[in-house]
Structure formats: structure tokens, C-alpha cells
Amino acid sequence: xxxxxxxxxxxxxxxxxxxxxxxxxxxxxxxxxxxxxxxxxxxxxxxxxxxxxxxxxxxxxxxxxxxxxxxxxxxxxxxxxxxxxxxxxxxxxxxxxxxxxxxxxxxxxxxxxxxxxxxxxxxxxxxxxxxxxxxxxxxxxxxxxxxxxxxxxxxxxxxxxxxxxxxxxxxxxxxxxxxxxxxxxxxxxxxxxxxxxxxxxxxxxxxxxxxxxxxxxxxxxxxxxxxxxxxxxxxxxxxxxxxxxxxxxxxxxxxxxxxxxxxxxxxxxxxxxxxxxxxxxxxxxxxxxxxxxxxxxxxxxxxxxxxxxxxxxxxxxxxxxxxxxxxxxxxxxxxxxxxxxxxx
Numbered sequence: 001x002x003x004x005x006x007x008x009x010x011x012x013x014x015x016x017x018x019x020x021x022x023x024x025x026x027x028x029x030x031x032x033x034x035x036x037x038x039x040x041x042x043x044x045x046x047x048x049x050x051x052x053x054x055x056x057x058x059x060x061x062x063x064x065x066x067x068x069x070x071x072x073x074x075x076x077x078x079x080x081x082x083x084x085x086x087x088x089x090x091x092x093x094x095x096x097x098x099x100x101x102x103x104x105x106x107x108x109x110x111x112x113x114x115x116x117x118x119x120x121x122x123x124x125x126x127x128x129x130x131x132x133x134x135x136x137x138x139x140x141x142x143x144x145x146x147x148x149x150x151x152x153x154x155x156x157x158x159x160x161x162x163x164x165x166x167x168x169x170x171x172x173x174x175x176x177x178x179x180x181x182x183x184x185x186x187x188x189x190x191x192x193x194x195x196x197x198x199x200x201x202x203x204x205x206x207x208x209x210x211x212x213x214x215x216x217x218x219x220x221x222x223x224x225x226x227x228x229x230x231x232x233x234x235x236x237x238x239x240x241x242x243x244x245x246x247x248x249x250x251x252x253x254x255x256x257x258x259x260x261x262x263x264x265x266x267x268x269x270x271x272x273x274x275x276x277x278x279x280x281x282x283x284x285x286x287x288x289x290x291x292x293x294x295x296x297x298x299x300x301x302x303x304x305x306x307x308x309x310x311x312x313x314x315x316x317x318x319x320x321x322x323x324x325x326x327x328x329x330x331x332x333x334x335x336x337x338x339x340x341x342x343x344x
Contacts, residue, residue, distance in 0.1 A: 133290035144180040151288040215244040297340040
């Protein structure tokens with residue numbers, strides 16, 4: 001490619017017909033702010049060339065070339081790509097839009113880090129929902145699936161995926177999923193930052209990701225845990241099983257049968273303890289309610305608890321813990337102190 005590429009080389013690159021060396025050279029050229037004016041001119045010429053096309057579809061608003069180029073320049077040099085919705089808008093009442101734009105506005109469909117620039121500007125942005133400490137929230141996804149977020153959690157999802165593309169969500173925190181099966185067997189993928197994703201066709205399961213720990217608990221159906229480490233085989237889970245990992249011990253995988261109620265009861269406003277240690281309970285209360293928990297009675301730290309208590313609100317939960325397990329729970333603003341009720 002010449003030091004100063006022409007329009008033909010520019011279009012070859014964005015149409016995907018450039019060689020690897022030509023593509024690298026073009027990306028370097030596009031990364032220079034001084035070249036944006038020329039690139040913008042070529043982009044505009046290409047757009048208006050479709051006015052005379054015998055196959056042109058009805059006109060659409062002309063894009064903001066300068067803003068698109070500025071974003072492209074930033075992405076090529078600085079930005080980390082975020083997951084974006086890559087749905088085909090043809091199903092939403094704009095016939096042929098993607099096919100038209102693939103050609104007419106190909107100059108703004110430059111690939112950077114796996115995301116399409118035009119789609120970032122014109123397609124629906126990922127939806128994001130979050131819960132505060134102590135709050136649960138049920139979300140109804142466009143495909144009919146439901147997600148219940150536990151307290152202190154965040155979910156993002158790409159709406160309206162294209163035919164043949166998976167349904168994808170990104171989770172931080174804890175959530176219960178009830179995934180609806182689609183006639184096309186469209187996959188449903190939960191992305192985590194724990195080195196694995198969870199793939200499912202139709203089922204009920206929970207995913208937990210906090211601190212250095214991650215786990216998946218399957219209530220019904222079938223899921224596959226897909227590890228990002230290519231040397232590890234994917235893992236198929238059966239109902240009633242748990243898979244758990246720790247960031248500091250990535251090879252120490254736990255895969256075992258469990259009583260699932262202890263991991264999913266929070267969505268029904270219950271806390272189920274199944275031989276649960278005081279340290280585990282303290283961690284749950286910290287994660288869900290943002291409390292700093294102290295166990296003041298040494299003997300209490302080794303106690304394990306089994307039972308069910310309501311969690312409609314924090315005060316009711318603490319009172320239920322006191323009565324059920326003969327504890328004293330003293331709350332001082334954001335601090336919670338557990339002690340034995342018979343302690344002096």
C-alpha cells in the first residue's frame with residue numbers, strides 16, 4: 001500500500017478485501033487525526049454515490065461522519081471494545097437496512113477490536129440494570145426469559161440478537177436465570193469475569209461472581225460451562241450440581257451435587273442455610289446488604305447453621321436469625337456484631 005493510500009485502497013480495507021499487510025497499514029493511517037478530513041470526504045462520497053444506484057432503498061438520515069471518525073480514531077488508539085448489540089434490524093420494520101448499510105455506509109463499519117463502529121452508533125446500546133444492597137429485581141428479557149438479580153448486582157444484555165447469533169448477558173454479582181427455549185435452539189450465554197461463560201438452551205440456574213469466587217448451580221435442564229482456557233475441556237452440568245472456581249486457584253475446580261435451595265432461595269425472599277458456617281453467613285450478609293460483619297463470641301465462629309429464615313427486609317432477617325439460632329445481632333449503622341445470646 002502506498003504511503004498515502006487512495007480511495008480505492010480505503011474501500012478495499014473497509015470491505016474486507018485488503019491483504020493483512022494492507023489492513024495493518026490502513027489502520028495505522030486511520031489512527032492519525034490529520035487523515036480524518038480525507039477519510040471523511042471519501043466516506044461522504046461513497047454515501048452519496050448510492051443516490052444514483054438503481055437498487056437504492058428509501059433514503060435514511062445521513063450519518064454524522066465527523067463523530068464516527070472521531071470515535072474510530074479513539075478506538076484505534078485508546079479504547080477497549082465493549083460488547084455491543086449486533087442484531088439485524090431488518091426484523092424491526094426497516095427492510096434491507098443492514099444489507100444497504102453494509103455497502104452504502106461500509107466506511108463506518110470498520111472493525112476495531114471485534115466491534116462494528118456503525119452498529120455502535122446506530123444500533124440499540126446494551127441494556128444495563130443494577131440493584132442496590134438488599135434489593136432484588138426481576139427483569140424480563142426480550143426473548144421471554146427472566147432474570148432475578150440479587151442485591152448489589154449488575155446485568156447487561158444485548159437486545160434483539162440477529163438470527164443465528166446467541167442471546168448474551170454479562171453479569172457482575174448474583175442472579176437467578178429462567179431461560180426460555182426458542183424454536184431455533186438459539187443459545188443463551190452468561191458471560192462472567194471468572195474465566196468461564198455459561199451456555200444454555202433452556203433451563204433454570206444461578207450464577208454467582210463476587211470477589212475471587214465464582215459458581216454455577218443448576219436447578220433444571222442442562223448447561224455447559226465453557227472455560228476461556230483452551231486447555232480445559234468444557235463441562236456439562238446436571239440438575240442439582242454445583243461448579244465453583246477461585247481466582248487464586250484456577251485449577252482447583254469444585255464440581256459436586258448440592259441442595260440447590262441454599263443457592264436459589266433468595267429469589268423467593270428466603271435465606272436457606274445448609275450446614276452454613278458463621279463466616280459464610282457473614283460473607284453473604286456483606287455481599288447482599290453491604291454490612292461489615294464482626295463475630296464477637298469466639299465459640300460462635302465455629303458454629304454451623306441449618307434452617308430457613310425470611311429476608312423481606314434486613315431487620316426482619318436479623319430478628320429471625322436471633323430467634324432461630326439463639327444469637328444476638330447488634331447493628332450499628334453499617335456494622336453488624338454477632339454474639340452468643342447467653343454470653344455475659
